[in-house]
Amino acid sequence: MIEVKDITKQYGDNVVLDNVGMQFHKGKVTSLIGSNGAGKSTLLSIISRLLSQDGGIVMVDEKNVTEYKNKMLAQRLSILKQSNHIRLKLTVRELVSFGRFPYSQDKLTESDYNMVDRAIQFMDLKDIENSYIDELSGGQKQRAYMAMVVAQDTEYVLLDEPLNNLDMKHSVQTMKTLRRLADEWGKTIIIVLHDINFASHYSDYIVALKDGKIVYHDETENIINENVLKDVFGLKITICEIDKKRICNYFN
Amino acid sequence: MRALVLTIILLFLAFVSLFVGAADITFADIINWDIEKIELISISRIPRTAALVLAGVGMSVSGVIMQQMTQNKFVSPTTAGTLDAAKMGLLIFIIFTPTAGTTVKMISAFVFTFLASILFLTIVRKIKHRNVIFVPLVGLMFGGIIGSVSTFFAVQLNIVQDTNAWMMGDFSSILQGRYELIYLTLPAIFITYLYANKFTVIGMGEDFSKNLGLNYNAIINIGLFCVSLTVSSVVITAGSIPFLGLIVPNVVSMIFGDNLKKTLPLVALSGAIFLLICDIAGRVVIYPYEIPIGVTVSIIGSIIFLLLLLWKKR
Numbered sequence: 001m002i003e004v005k006d007i008t009k010q011y012g013d014n015v016v017l018d019n020v021g022m023q024f025h026k027g028k029v030t031s032l033i034g035s036n037g038a039g040k041s042t043l044l045s046i047i048s049r050l051l052s053q054d055g056g057i058v059m060v061d062e063k064n065v066t067e068y069k070n071k072m073l074a075q076r077l078s079i080l081k082q083s084n085h086i087r088l089k090l091t092v093r094e095l096v097s098f099g100r101f102p103y104s105q106d107k108l109t110e111s112d113y114n115m116v117d118r119a120i121q122f123m124d125l126k127d128i129e130n131s132y133i134d135e136l137s138g139g140q141k142q143r144a145y146m147a148m149v150v151a152q153d154t155e156y157v158l159l160d161e162p163l164n165n166l167d168m169k170h171s172v173q174t175m176k177t178l179r180r181l182a183d184e185w186g187k188t189i190i191i192v193l194h195d196i197n198f199a200s201h202y203s204d205y206i207v208a209l210k211d212g213k214i215v216y217h218d219e220t221e222n223i224i225n226e227n228v229l230k231d232v233f234g235l236k237i238t239i240c241e242i243d244k245k246r247i248c249n250y251f252n
Numbered sequence: 253m254r255a256l257v258l259t260i261i262l263l264f265l266a267f268v269s270l271f272v273g274a275a276d277i278t279f280a281d282i283i284n285w286d287i288e289k290i291e292l293i294s295i296s297r298i299p300r301t302a303a304l305v306l307a308g309v310g311m312s313v314s315g316v317i318m319q320q321m322t323q324n325k326f327v328s329p330t331t332a333g334t335l336d337a338a339k340m341g342l343l344i345f346i347i348f349t350p351t352a353g354t355t356v357k358m359i360s361a362f363v364f365t366f367l368a369s370i371l372f373l374t375i376v377r378k379i380k381h382r383n384v385i386f387v388p389l390v391g392l393m394f395g396g397i398i399g400s401v402s403t404f405f406a407v408q409l410n411i412v413q414d415t416n417a418w419m420m421g422d423f424s425s426i427l428q429g430r431y432e433l434i435y436l437t438l439p440a441i442f443i444t445y446l447y448a449n450k451f452t453v454i455g456m457g458e459d460f461s462k463n464l465g466l467n468y469n470a471i472i473n474i475g476l477f478c479v480s481l482t483v484s485s486v487v488i489t490a491g492s493i494p495f496l497g498l499i500v501p502n503v504v505s506m507i508f509g510d511n512l513k514k515t516l517p518l519v520a521l522s523g524a525i526f527l528l529i530c531d532i533a534g535r536v537v538i539y540p541y542e543i544p545i546g547v548t549v550s551i552i553g554s555i556i557f558l559l560l561l562l563w564k565k566r
Contacts, residue, residue, distance in 0.1 A: 105449065
């Protein structure tokens with residue numbers, strides 16, 4: 001389980017995260033929502049040790065992340081950031097193989113190659129596995145990066161706005177893949193989302209941030225609620241139910 | 253397979269390089285055991301060819317590491333102030349300890365290149381919007397600043413011409429007993445090869461590296477060490493060789509990709525081949541005189557580089 005306690009982060013006088021505490025459920029998809037600057041991405045970066053906090057601790061499986069060796073933590077927790085643009089000319093297969101780096105460093109073993117094959121299969125990349133990633137479309141690139149994370153085979157998978165720059169089809173595809181990772185592979189997924197409808201449709205839990213604080217956290221159906229959303233986003237949102245799924249209309 | 257082909261080409265060129273020069277030596281002389289000519293080969297020709305190969309490998313491999321560390325294809329010892337720093341190191345050595353030996357000279361150049369590389373990397377990391385062209389421009393300016401400080405002191409001491417002469421890449425004065433420092437590139441190249449995969453990961457950026465559990469800063473430091481050791485030892489023995497670290501890695505990358513585990517041997521071999529060709533050309537064009545290799549590399553290199561830019565744009 002991932003647990004954060006009293007996390008504080010500030011840039012100068014600007015407090016980005018203010019005493020944030022939270023436990024994330026194992027094997028579930030949890031979405032972080034909130035307006036720009038609410039601190040979602042910062043929280044995700046701190047959990048995944050890309051950013052260091054000013055105060056508080058992050059526990060992964062009852063152990064402080066600072067006590068993990070880099071390699072060991074990379075076998076438990078992976079992060080995919082929106083800004084990850086690789087400028088290297090690598091093939092899809094080479095990129096995915098680097099997902100095994102925490103386990104075998106330079107020499108991949110038989111089981112590493114099996115995992116790479118599984119990841120490529122899972123993300124449906126078999127027919128383009130030998131293409132260079134700089135020649136792929138945005139959607140294919142995103143799938144290649146996700147395959148790398150799948151190959152990394154970590155208990156916890158963190159994604160920072162994975163739907164950015166993706167069209168509707170690829171967004172839905174991405175979310176369905178994450179769902180399968182949680183349901184079939186038992187992974188714990190924590191994801192920063194902007195579109196409330198994707199959060200409503202595909203996540204088990206929602207954590208809402210506002211001004212650096214967690215204002216709500218609960219099962220999805222308790223958060224997708226006109227009053228709660230109005231409080232979080234400061235926007236009047238109408239909710240209607242279609243096929244037993246709640247759709248938020250925020251266009252008024 | 254590709255590496256094998258390149259190795260054969262390299263061996264052939266190295267062989268040719270041994271028999272090109274002002275003194276006429278043929279293969280038959282060796283078979284006939286002409287003592288005088290064999291001595292000439294072992295004192296002058298073999299050191300020269302060895303130095304060329306090592307400088308070619310070293311400079312192009314350094315280029316690759318610098319490009320990985322900055323995630324920028326246009327960064328190289330030439331475009332990041334590294335060569336200027338080595339020059340400054342030599343100058344400081346001349347000013348303060350003119351009587352000390354080559355080891356001190358080497359240490360002085362190494363320390364300066366190392367510090368300058370750290371400073372350059374710090375500047376690059378501080379740049380928020382890393383435009384592809386912006387980073388090498390900053391590097392050129394950075395090198396310009398270091399260069400102007402060196403020139404200022406050189407002018408004060410009336411040694412401008414001397415300093416320019418050291419820096420002009422030239423292999424013609426390489427003789428047995430005076431070039432051995434260049435073998436210091438070997439450990440650096442060896443370390444780079446061992447760390448090839450890690451340098452590929454570094455090239456994916458800090459976030460990716462941390463995600464994969466790599467100790468980012470430690471690898472960067474190893475990279476800086478290897479680059480500084482290589483560049484300073486090459487500059488001391490042969491002077492500055494511009495463009496090499498830029499062109500060779502880029503051409504290899506365009507054709508074979510960036511998976512260093514696979515491409516590093518190709519970069520190393522191509523670097524040596526390119527330098528040998530430039531050197532042989534420089535020795536043949538105005539035979540029996542020589543054009544300094546810095547000139548031939550600059551001419552051939554800049555033509556290739558321009559073509560590369562045009563090709564990339566397409």
